[in-house]
Amino acid sequence: MDYVSALVPPVVMAAFFIGLVVTIVKSQGGPNKAKEDAAVDAAISRAESAHQASRTEAV
Secondary structure, three states: OHHHHHHHHHHHHHHHHHHHHHHHHHHOOOOOHHHHHHHHHHHHHHHHHHHHHHHHHHO
């Protein structure tokens, strides 16, 4: 019986992890892909402009 109690936690964690991966894969793309890409592009642009502004002030 000890082997059952030893195997249950890893099996439960594996099942949740598989569910998480499946959810992430299914949520990729779709109708919100363009909106998500635009949000990421905007965040990258803000970070790059802040970085360039700090370099300009340092000179």
